[in-house]
Amino acid sequence: MSSDGNKKQFWKRNAAKVPGSIQHVYGAQHPPFDPLLHANLIKAGNKPPPATPGKPKKATTFQEFESITSDAWDVGDDDDELLAMAAQNLNIEVVMETANKANNVVFPFEPNTLAISPDASFASQGSPYADSRLVKSHSEAPIGSPREDLRKLSWSGIPRQVRPIAWKLLSGYLPANAERRESVLQRKRQEYFGFIQQYYDSRNDEHHQDTYRQIHIDIPRMNPENLVLQPKVTEIFERILFIWAIRHPASGYVQGINDLVTPFFVVFVFEYIEEEVENFDVSSLQEEALRNIEADSFWCMSKLLDGIQDNYTFAQPGIQRKVKALEELVSRIDESVHRHMQQYEVEYLQFAFRWMNNLLMRELPLRCTIRLWDTYQAEPEGFSHFHLYVCAAFLVRWRKEILEERDFQGLMILLQNLPTMHWGNEEVSVLLAEAYRLKFAFADAPNHYKR
Incomplete structure (x- = not known):
């Protein structure tokens, strides 16, 4: 110098x-x-x-x-x-207070008119939360980051009527500039159906038929059955998954990826209907609407998988690392649960592999998964990083039931069939608040996982 x-x-x-x-x-x-x-x-x-x-x-x-x-x-x-x-x-009182407030947040946008700007805020929208801590946090955001504003507003849940466009914006599929959205949508939808014309006829070729056969087998196993067993929905899912697999040869199709289509598909159907999608005949929608839903679901699922593709490459190293991190984290936050599972020789990989592979979709009702994904998309690296803390909070949530089981078989049956069927937004909000608490304490200090 x-x-x-x-x-x-x-x-x-x-x-x-x-x-x-x-x-x-x-x-x-x-x-x-x-x-x-x-x-x-x-x-x-x-x-x-x-x-x-x-x-x-x-x-x-x-x-x-x-x-x-x-x-x-x-x-x-x-x-x-x-x-x-x-x-x-950051004790449990904070967790509960945050969860309760999260249930009462008012999303300050009207359906179909969602436009975000750097100077939008709860205060300017006349929300009853105008003088709350959320406004202060919003004011600390860097100027000129409209997508960050939307992330802050979306963390505590998105109303159904604006969720379709909010998810497209949060995933990066749609630009924040409202004037460009229509042209981007048209271009991406045309591009997807160009892939269909180019690749889909090859599904019965010798080197692709195994992939297509596995997709065809897996779709009827998905939930909700009333939706995915509709012939029109099965056909759409087969196209989405096959085209994604062809365009991502590093991983190809892996069981578990099929589940990740469902939340996007259901949310984008909400643009066209008011009733619950599980009991709705999707084939009654206009052909143009179905094409739009299919293309949008493909691109948003692709954006999600771009961030977690190492979960699905050979030997699934991403999942292996996350399960190991989960084990180390649980050993720090609840030693009793960790030692109990060690005592009865329960390996974390035996139950948590599915939690990582399917992003808890097999553990929670679809309505809870959609609410969970509101926050995942609002968090940077929500699906790849924040999900770890959600899994840790989810496991510890059942500590009483876990400690009551006194053998390997009982523990495995419990962990693979956790009683969440009646869960709703309140339970998910408490889970997310506890996961946030863990992230606050451990996210930037990975060595704190270890003793």
């Missing part, structure tokens, strides 16, 4: 993000970073530097520079104290 000016610039580069500094975890607005609740954290993290009269002495050596700099080189127990304060403040 040739000058003192360059030295100063070098040492201060990215000063706000050096290791050891306190950073807000994304999603801290759900529950928001409350100045009253976390007063201790703010005091500990924002101590004003001591005033020094006169011109400060210029650092001539690294040791002198270190002695007058408060950043990543500081040594002490501050991090442990902060973590302890965070754990103390």
Whole structure:
């Protein structure tokens, strides 16, 4: 470095993000970073530097520079104290308070007119939540990030009437610019049906017939049966899954991918009907509507799988890593449950593989999966990263039932048939709030998984 000016610039580069500094975890607005609740954290993290009269002495050596700099080189127990304060403040009362408030959030948009802008907020929309912590968190968003505004609003759930367009925006399928949406939709839909014309006739070729046969076998096993067993729906799902497999030879079709079509398909059907889709004859929709639903479902599912494709490549390494991370996390947050399963030789892979492979779709009713995906799409890396904390919270949620089982068979039957059939938004909101608490404590400190 040739000058003192360059030295100063070098040492201060990215000063706000050096290791050891306190950073807000994304999603801290759900529950928001409350100045009253976390007063201790703010005091500990924002101590004003001591005033020094006169011109400060210029650092001539690294040791002198270190002695007058408060950043990543500081040594002490501050991090442990902060973590302890965070754990103390983020207790179950916070989880319940957040979950209850999440159930009462008003989504400030009318159906079919969803347009987001950098200066939209709960306050400007006249929501009763205008003076809440969500508005403060919203105001901290970087200017010019309309999709981030939508993510914040969507974390606590999206009303059914605006969910189709919100999901398309959150997944990145639709641009935030409203003027470009129609042209993008037309182009992507035409592109999908171009794939159909190009590839679908090859489904009976020798090198593709095994893929198509497996898809054809798996679709009738999906839920809800009243929907997927309709011939028109089966035909649509077969096309979507086959085209995706042909265009992604690194993984091809893997069992479990078929389940990921259903939430998108159901949500996009809601654009055209008011009743529940499980009891609706999909073939009664106009042909143009069916084509739109099919193409939109394909592209949004593709966007989802782009972020978790290592779950479905050879040997499924993504799932292996996540199950191992789940085991380590549970051993830290609930040692009794972890030791109980070790005692009866229950391997996490035996039950959690399906949780990762199907994103809990086989464990929850479809209505709960859709609500869960509202938050997954609002979280950065929701399907690939936040899902881990949801699985941990989900497992610990059944600690009483788990500890009551006294043999391997009983534990496996319980873990593969958890009683969630009557779950609704309230249970999912509590689950997500607890998952957020775990993320807050562990997300940026993976070594805290281990003892």
